[in-house]
Amino acid sequence: MSKFMDVHRGMVGITDQQLREAHAADTAIQDEEGVTFEHAWADPDDGVVYCLSEAPNADAVQRIHQRAGHPADEIHPVPLTV
Amino acid sequence: MSKFMDVHRGMVGITDQQLREAHAADTAIQDEEGVTFEHAWADPDDGVVYCLSEAPNADAVQRIHQRAGHPADEIHPVPLTV
Numbered sequence: 502m503s504k505f506m507d508v509h510r511g512m513v514g515i516t517d518q519q520l521r522e523a524h525a526a527d528t529a530i531q532d533e534e535g536v537t538f539e540h541a542w543a544d545p546d547d548g549v550v551y552c553l554s555e556a557p558n559a560d561a562v563q564r565i566h567q568r569a570g571h572p573a574d575e576i577h578p579v580p581l582t583v
Numbered sequence: 584m585s586k587f588m589d590v591h592r593g594m595v596g597i598t599d600q601q602l603r604e605a606h607a608a609d610t611a612i613q614d615e616e617g618v619t620f621e622h623a624w625a626d627p628d629d630g631v632v633y634c635l636s637e638a639p640n641a642d643a644v645q646r647i648h649q650r651a652g653h654p655a656d657e658i659h660p661v662p663l664t665v
Binding site for chain 1: 586588597598599602603606622623624625626627628629631633635659660661662663664665
């Protein structure tokens with residue numbers, strides 16, 4: 502399992518409720534790909550959302566995000582953490 | 584105090600030790616601006632580093648990063664967290 506940081510753009514104006522619903526849509530199905538979405542942070546002004554997950558690979562992260570209706574624009578493995 | 588996610592690019596090949604030293608350089612002086620750097624995640628292949636902090640404003644985050652020798656390329660307030 503590895504850590505990933507993925508990035509969603511074009512989310513200008515996202516609300517707290519929308520972020521929670523999007524995260525819930527991910528976590529509802531994440532077990533099917535062995536993914537654990539740990540946190541998400543949103544900047545509604547610039548429309549950027551960052552998601553931190555633990556997953557077998559980046560494709561698994563993307564499959565969950567796609568099925569939940571919000572594919573990521575970037576998915577970065579982040580093997581280094583402090 | 585607010586949460587911020589900042590992004591550093593061009594860090595291709597960054598090592599675990601370099602990430603720890605960079606983070607330590609930030610935390611050594613962060614109190615002078617009322618900033619708390621909580622975590623950093625690095626993708627050495629794409630050369631991207633993400634830093635999560637709590638700070639009075641984005642300028643304070645940048646002043647610490649600049650003085651520590653690694654100014655951020657982007658600093659996003661992330662008022663929404665899950």
